[in-house]
Amino acid sequence: MKLGIALSGGGIRGIAHAGVLKALEESNIKVDIIGGTSAGSLIATLYAMGYSPYYIYILFKRYAKELVAISSTPILSGVKNFMMNKKVSLRGLKTGKGLEEIYNQIANKKGIKTINQIKMPLVIPSVDIMNSRKYIFTNKIPKGIKNEEQYITDITVGKAVRASSSFPAVFMPCQWQNHAFMDGGVLDNIPVYEVRKQGADKVLAVTFDADTINEESNMMDIVMKTIDIMGAKISEESLENSDYIIKVYTDKVGLLDTQKLDKCYKYGYDAVINNIDKIRKAIYE
Numbered sequence: 001m002k003l004g005i006a007l008s009g010g011g012i013r014g015i016a017h018a019g020v021l022k023a024l025e026e027s028n029i030k031v032d033i034i035g036g037t038s039a040g041s042l043i044a045t046l047y048a049m050g051y052s053p054y055y056i057y058i059l060f061k062r063y064a065k066e067l068v069a070i071s072s073t074p075i076l077s078g079v080k081n082f083m084m085n086k087k088v089s090l091r092g093l094k095t096g097k098g099l100e101e102i103y104n105q106i107a108n109k110k111g112i113k114t115i116n117q118i119k120m121p122l123v124i125p126s127v128d129i130m131n132s133r134k135y136i137f138t139n140k141i142p143k144g145i146k147n148e149e150q151y152i153t154d155i156t157v158g159k160a161v162r163a164s165s166s167f168p169a170v171f172m173p174c175q176w177q178n179h180a181f182m183d184g185g186v187l188d189n190i191p192v193y194e195v196r197k198q199g200a201d202k203v204l205a206v207t208f209d210a211d212t213i214n215e216e217s218n219m220m221d222i223v224m225k226t227i228d229i230m231g232a233k234i235s236e237e238s239l240e241n242s243d244y245i246i247k248v249y250t251d252k253v254g255l256l257d258t259q260k261l262d263k264c265y266k267y268g269y270d271a272v273i274n275n276i277d278k279i280r281k282a283i284y285e
Helices: 011-026 039-048 053-067 073-083 097-108 157-164 192-197 219-240 258-273 276-284
Strands: 003-007 033-036 122-128 133-138 174-176 179-183 202-208 244-248
Touching: 003 011, 003 039, 003 192, 011 039, 011 053, 011 202, 011 244, 011 258, 033 039, 033 192, 039 053, 039 097, 039 122, 039 157, 053 258, 097 157, 122 157, 122 192, 133 157, 157 174, 157 179, 192 202, 192 219, 202 219, 202 276, 244 258, 244 276, 258 276
Parallel strands: 003 033, 003 202, 033 122, 202 244
Antiparallel strands: 122 133, 122 179, 174 179
16 A cells, blocks of 8 residues: 655645654654645655655754745735736746755755656646646656646756745746746645555645634735635645545744744644544555
8 A cells, every 4th residue: 555645835834744744754654655736845855855854844944044035025015016007026036046956955965866866756736827737747757647748757856846836926937948837836736636646545635724814913814814715725626535634733824934933843743643543544444
């Protein structure tokens, strides 16, 4: 029996996925196939390359501030300009090049350059804004697939992660060959289907519980709530195709809130430990 896991997007909350993987390992539950979108791709790729969940957590703490060193001003001003029917410039948005370079360096330490050199089956969705199509970065094209051009295997690790994580209004689209990639969460926020196509008999889906909005909520809280609503709607069919959904509550952690990394890691860990009997039952019965 092969177990797959699909990790959702969610900004800095994605570090919770490392906590989930840590708890599964401690519970002697082996993951054979992994996939992730946006922030989920950051964790999935490191895990597929052989980095332990705790070391992934350490890497995040080391590089997080460098990767998300952007204020909320470009996001909010962009929304304001859009509402006033003004042109929105891409200047001031992050290119994502720093993320790409860091991941290429981390991959090189394992002797890996392109995604097809990774041994563990891995899938990372992204969306090409030029043709409005979903593409999958992977090291293994599924058997019997008619549209093989949808699967890309010769891209560098850093470029693949950058492409899937190019969140609109924060990062510019990621250019590769004749493509302009943006956040995979636009069409596939939790890649359950793609993980199953890789041969998984059972698939766990990891997603984030949407925070509540009240009178104390600020603009970024509302933005995160909107993202969660959109992500949940897009992912409904994928979640129904999973064997168990691990819901992680992260207590109003902002998209780029690096100060709550420790809490998010623990939230992910606890989400598994507190439901381990149900998870085991879903996998083995």
